[in-house]
Amino acid sequence: MTLAPGSAVRVRLDWPETRGPVHIRTPWYLRGARGTVVRHLGDFPNPEDLAFARPAERRALYHVLFDQDAIWREDHPGDELLVELYEHWLEPA
Amino acid sequence: MSDLLETQSERLLEAVRGLLAQKGIASPSEISERIAITDRASPGQGARMVAKAWTDPAYRALMLADGAKAAEAIGIPMRGMPPLGVLENTPELHNLVVCTLCSCYPRAVLGYPPFWYKSAAYRARAVRDPRTMLAEEWQTVIPAEVKLRVVDSTADYRWMVLPLRPAGTDGWSEDRLAAIVREGDMIGVTIPTV
Structure with missing residues (x-):
């Protein structure tokens, strides 16, 4: 999967931490949130496997932009959150 | 055990x-x-990069395209370090860096993080209510018409902010400019002033 800049995505609404020991780089506050891909940052060994010394496949890492107000209701429309997320946490929106 | x-x-x-x-x-x-x-790594290294970017358009372009190459170009060792991304502040956009998950920080160019960077309070408030946090804790008021972009450093990159060059610094040398750039300016909690 390669996501082009501008692609609309949704962060998977999933909570692997409820199923056993995990190491996750996807902040909980973004689970289920809708965002927009800014760019592909590169491919990196999956930290979810690296943390447990398992063989780690390289996964695409994206910079994804979110509307700050939709997530935290800061009451300042236009503010943004920019976060690095791995491809297996993103689905088309 | x-x-x-x-x-x-x-x-x-x-x-x-x-x-x-x-x-x-x-x-x-x-x-x-x-x-x-x-x-050896300290905020002085990042400040040298910022000052050079303020005075040399070609270096600025390199820094925004590849922070690690720009660091190496002025003698900062980057071997074995994570990739470095540089976030450019503009009159319309202010960047703020946080690592809500742990403590990811561009140590190669800024040294050890300040004590508050790893605190639960900073990590929570920087994403939840950044404008109030900046105003209350740093007296940094982001004008309403300027967009605030909070960059949550969650994975393999490290991020530093390229702040805006303050007014009143025309004709200053790189060394003099580097001396006014503080650690917080490159995280985005403060803004360089003269």
């Missing part, structure tokens, strides 16, 4: 160093070199 936890840290360190050398993972000289590089 309790034996390991109760071992004096110096003895434990010696044992680990010995094993790393014995297994051919890292030699004593490689470890010393890495410690020296880590200890």
Whole structure:
């Protein structure tokens, strides 16, 4: 999967931490949130496997932009959150 | 396991160093070199990059395209370091860096993070209510018409902010400019002033 800049995505609404020991780089506050891909940052060994010394496949890492107000209701429309997320946490929106 | 936890840290360190050398993972000289590089890194390194970007358009372009190459270009060692991304502040956009998950920080160019960077309070407030946090804790007021972009450093990159060059610095040398750039300016909690 390669996501082009501008692609609309949704962060998977999933909570692997409820199923056993995990190491996750996807902040909980973004689970289920809708965002927009800014760019592909590169491919990196999956930290979810690296943390447990398992063989780690390289996964695409994206910079994804979110509307700050939709997530935290800061009451300042236009503010943004920019976060690095791995491809297996993103689905088309 | 309790034996390991109760071992004096110096003895434990010696044992680990010995094993790393014995297994051919890292030699004593490689470890010393890495410690020296880590200890030399300080906000002064990032400030030199910022000052050069303010005075040299070609360097600015390189820094925005590839922070690690820009760091190496002025002699900052980046071997074995994560990729470095540079976030450009403009009159319309202000960047703020946080790592809500842990403590990811561009140590190669800024050194050790300030104590508050790893605090639960900063990590929570920087994403939840950044404008109020900046105003209350740093007296940094982001004008309403300027967009605030909070960059949550969650994975393999490290991020630093390229702040706006303050007014009143025309004709200043790189050294003089570098002297006004503080650690917080490159995280985005403060703004350089003269």
